[in-house]
Amino acid sequence: xxxxxxxxxxxxxxxxxxxxxxLLGFSxxxxxxxxxxxxxxxxxxxxxxxxxxxxxxxxxxxxLHTPMYLFLSILSLADIGFTCTTVPKVxxxxxxxxxxxxxxxxxxxxxxxxxxxxxxxxxxTVMAYDRxxxxxxxxxxxxxxxxxxxxxxxxxxxxxxxxDSQLHCLMMSQLTFCINVEIPHFFxxxxxxxxxxxxxxxxxxxxxxxxxxxxxxIPVSGILFSYxxxxxxxxxxxxxxxxxxxxxxCGSHLSVVCLFYGTGLGxxxxxxxxxSPRKGAVDSVIYAVxxxxxxxxxxxxRNRDIKRALQRLLNRLVIFFTYLLPPHSTAGSLGFMLEDxxxxxxxxxxxx
Numbered sequence: 001x002x003x004x005x006x007x008x009x010x011x012x013x014x015x016x017x018x019x020x021x022x023l024l025g026f027s028x029x030x031x032x033x034x035x036x037x038x039x040x041x042x043x044x045x046x047x048x049x050x051x052x053x054x055x056x057x058x059x060x061x062x063x064l065h066t067p068m069y070l071f072l073s074i075l076s077l078a079d080i081g082f083t084c085t086t087v088p089k090v091x092x093x094x095x096x097x098x099x100x101x102x103x104x105x106x107x108x109x110x111x112x113x114x115x116x117x118x119x120x121x122x123x124x125t126v127m128a129y130d131r132x133x134x135x136x137x138x139x140x141x142x143x144x145x146x147x148x149x150x151x152x153x154x155x156x157x158x159x160x161x162x163x164d165s166q167l168h169c170l171m172m173s174q175l176t177f178c179i180n181v182e183i184p185h186f187f188x189x190x191x192x193x194x195x196x197x198x199x200x201x202x203x204x205x206x207x208x209x210x211x212x213x214x215x216x217x218i219p220v221s222g223i224l225f226s227y228x229x230x231x232x233x234x235x236x237x238x239x240x241x242x243x244x245x246x247x248x249x250c251g252s253h254l255s256v257v258c259l260f261y262g263t264g265l266g267x268x269x270x271x272x273x274x275x276s277p278r279k280g281a282v283d284s285v286i287y288a289v290x291x292x293x294x295x296x297x298x299x300x301x302r303n304r305d306i307k308r309a310l311q312r313l314l315n316r317l318v319i320f321f322t323y324l325l326p327p328h329s330t331a332g333s334l335g336f337m338l339e340d341x342x343x344x345x346x347x348x349x350x351x352x
Contacts, residue, residue, distance in 0.1 A: 019102065021102075021181050023099045025185075025186045037094040040090050043293055046293050047292050048080060050297065051295070051296050054076045055073045057309035058073045058306075059073065063309070064306075071123060074123060075124070076296065078116050078120050080292075081116040089101070089187065103177075107169055109188050110169060110193075111166070114165040114169070117264075118160065118165065121216060121260070122161060124219065125218075125223055125226075126154075128223040128257070131250050132227075135246050135250075175194070175204070177198060182196075220261060266286075
C-alpha cells in the first residue's frame with residue numbers, strides 16, 4: 001500500500017493548474033447532511049464489522065483453513081480497504097464542512113480505489129478457478145490447490161492490482177486542471193477527472209478503456225470459462241442431490257460476482273449515458289459502498305461452515321469478556337452486550 005502512495009506522489013514544482021479539488025458530494029441541502037452522515041456511518045460500521053468477523057472466524061477456526069476460505073478472507077480484507085478509501089473522507093467532509101482535497105490526496109485516493117477494486121476483481125477470478133478445480137477435479141484438488149500455489153495466486157493478484165493502480169495514477173498525474181475544479185462526486189473518480197481536465201483527453205480515454213478491457217475483461221473471461229466448465233461437469237452428475245450440492249458450493253460466489261460486476265458495469269454505463277453527474281455519484285454508492293457491505297452477509301447466511309465458525313467465535317468472545325474480566329468493568333459490561341448480540345445472531349442464522 002505504501003508503494004501505491006509513493007509512486008503516485010507528484011513533486012510540487014511540477015504541478016500546473018489546480019492544487020486542490022472540491023468534492024461536491026450528493027447535496028448542498030443542510031437538512032440532508034445529517035441523514036447522509038448517518039447513512040454513510042452506519043454502512044461503514046456494518047461493512048467493517050461484517051468483514052472483520054469473516055476474517056476472525058476463518059483465522060480462528062482450523063476447519064476453515066482451506067484455499068476457498070483463505071481467498072474469502074483476503075476478499076474481505078480487500079473490501080475493507082475498498083470502503084476505507086472513500087467512505088471515511090465522506091464522513092469527515094460532512095462533519096467538518098470542508099470538502100476540499102489536495103491533488104496529491106486525490107491521486108492517492110484514486111490509486112487505492114483502483115488497487116482494491118482490481119484486487120476484488122482478480123480475487124473473484126481466483127475463487128472461480130478454485131471452485132472449478134474442486135468440482136471438475138475433486139480427487140486432484142488437494143494436490144493442485146496446494147499452499148504454495150495459493151500463496152502465489154494471492155501475490156500475483158496483488159501485483160496485478162498494483163500495476164493497474166499505478167497505470168491509472170500515472171495517467172491522471174499527467175493531466176492539467178483549471179483553477180477551482182469542482183468534482184461532482186464523493187471521491188476522485190477517474191472518468192470525472194478526465195471530463196474536468198484542460199488537456200485533450202482523447203488519448204487518455206482510449207488508454208483508460210484499454211486498461212478496463214485488460215484488467216476487467218480478462219478476469220470476467222476467466223470466471224465465464226470456469227463456470228462454463230463447472231456447469232458442464234455438474235450436468236454430467238447422475239443424482240439430483242449431487243447436482244444440488246455442487247451448485248450450492250458455487251451459489252455464494254456466483255451471487256457476489258453478479259453483484260460486483262453487475263453494479264460496476266451499470267454505474268459506468270449510466271455515467272456515460274446520463275447527463276447528471278450527481279446521479280452518477282448516487283449510483284456509485286451501490287458499487288463502492290453497498291456491495292462490500294453485502295458480501296459478508298451473502299457468504300455467511302448461505303454457508304453452514306461460516307455460520308458455525310461465527311457462533312464459536314462469538315461464544316469465545318462472550319466467555320472472555322463475561323468471565324475473565326470484572327463484571328462491573330467496561331469490558332465486563334461488553335461481555336453481557338456480546339451475549340445478547342450472540343443470541344440475536346444465532347437466532348438470525350437459524351432462521352436463515
